[in-house]
Amino acid sequence: MTLSPGPWWLRWLPADSRAGVQRRALIVWAVAAVIALLQSFFNPEQHPLTASLVYSYGISTCIWFLCDPLRIVLRRWLRAEGPHYWAFNLRSVLHLLLAIGLGYAAGTALGDAYTGRSTWQLLLLSPQRFWGFLLGSVGISAGFLFFFYHREKAHALERLATDTRLKLLESQLEPHMLFNTLANLRVLIGTDPARATAMLDQLGDYLRATLAASRSTGSHPLALEFQRLRDYLGLMSVRMGERLRCTLDLPDELATHPVPPLLLQPLVENAIRHGLEPSVEGGEIVVSARADGDTLRITVRDSGVGCGGTPQAGFGLTQVRERLATAFGAQGRLDWSSTPGQGTLITLSLPLHAD
């Protein structure tokens, strides 16, 4: 994907920020026109239209310039990163307060230069009108900033959610897994049609579950989650033969307990991909669920090659941790331990009987 270069008058800004800056400028200028028109409509004596327009455009443009393009220019100092260049910290708040104050002063000076009046003398003549004018400007600026900030944050969240969905799909539909499965299927169709049918059914269920989980954020019963694991392990045991042994242990009383769909899948896939596949002898995978007080503990244990130190920052663990945090907050956690040559143990803890 290539970014359009954006408007020519903003070429001095980073490419990914230009379109947003221009959009915000147009919104600010449209509102500035509305404010000037309203002002002179309700009080034409004190606010002739042209003077109102000069003040309104002067103040709004100055504040916009100092708050928006300048914010992006100062992104390093403000510690604000793309794509939205917003940060919420002391420096940012300080910058915005100063920007509004200075922008107001500069815009007012422009208006004063045009009309020949002095807004600052209003402070002596009619403090009420001066403060009304000032607070009105500050209030409108703050409103704008609040609105833009939230819009950009919402956009960023949406992008993150799309990213996560895409990555989940990519990791589930890993081409190596898919094409090896198809290759096995092709062999079985000729030699063992009954087993081929069973494998095809498992593949169908696996794909359906993957697509459903990438779309929904709800939950499903633990028994169903274990069934999905059984499908996946079934596919893998056709491929790996005697190198893969697995045990799934789900007590009846936990069968209906709700869990986020395909929560365990990435863990079992990791156990195969990083634990058993690299091992010449293969090994065993044990998945079990237990009630422990008011906590549900699900363990995924493999006897594969293990891993020294910390696991590589892959997609699986991070994604499961994020999903636990989203669904259960501080009550959901994932513990990981591994010994080189002996295998890996992952324990998920989540609140028992919580939706």
Next chain:
Amino acid sequence: MQATALIAEDEPLLATALQAELARAWPQLQVVATVGHGAAAVQQALALRPQVLFLDIRMPGQSGLEAAAELADEWPVGGPADAPFPAIVFVTAYDQYALQAFDAQAVDYLLKPVLPDRLARTVQRVQGLLAQRGHAAAGATPEATLTHTLDQLRALLAPAAPVPDAVPLRVIQASVGSQMRLIPVQEVVVFEAADKYVRVLTRDAELLIRTPLKDLLPQLDTSVFWQVHRGTVVRADAIHSVHRDEAGKLSLEVRGLQERVPVSRLYAGRFKAM
């Protein structure tokens, strides 16, 4: 055409199926062994000297590419009775990067699922290659047949791209008994993979660290540290001289080090006079 072959494939069904497909596409081909992992492929190939290798790329322990590289190193050449290096056909379910690197001359690749038409073309290509070798056998040394394979393996085994956010390693941290030793990376003379550890040699110390060599490599400056063997990285400015033995194998004399450091065929191209 009579020939011998070895199949290395970790998935039992696929190994059987490839053998069956080969029996149809090339009835005179004799499959002398079927193995399930890279290390066994190297061992069996050295023992049985097949003319064709079908190597799955992703296998437990050692990948097909690593197995081929090790085999290229171990394959005896030079003697009049030595068999030529086998024609290698890589088999892979999906390996975009590897496929890009092939120019399919001396080596071919097959995509899984293996389709009969495609396999027939591979068989033709391999037969052509073997026939060519048969005619040229009087003149060409087995070493010549290796060169092209080595070039391709070098391209395939090179890291796909430098990791963009890899911070260059400055200090090696190694635990010695109850204390932790810190060694500036520029003092290291040799990194050598040894079983589950990496030996770190300096002029006056030898330490063991647990970070695998393949994880260390992206963090090292490749203009300072040269890989000279699958399991060895040497600091270039510590190399004193390069020696060639009767069999044509290279080894390095490194300043401050008693033992010679062997150079594998894969990396021998680095040591040419300027």
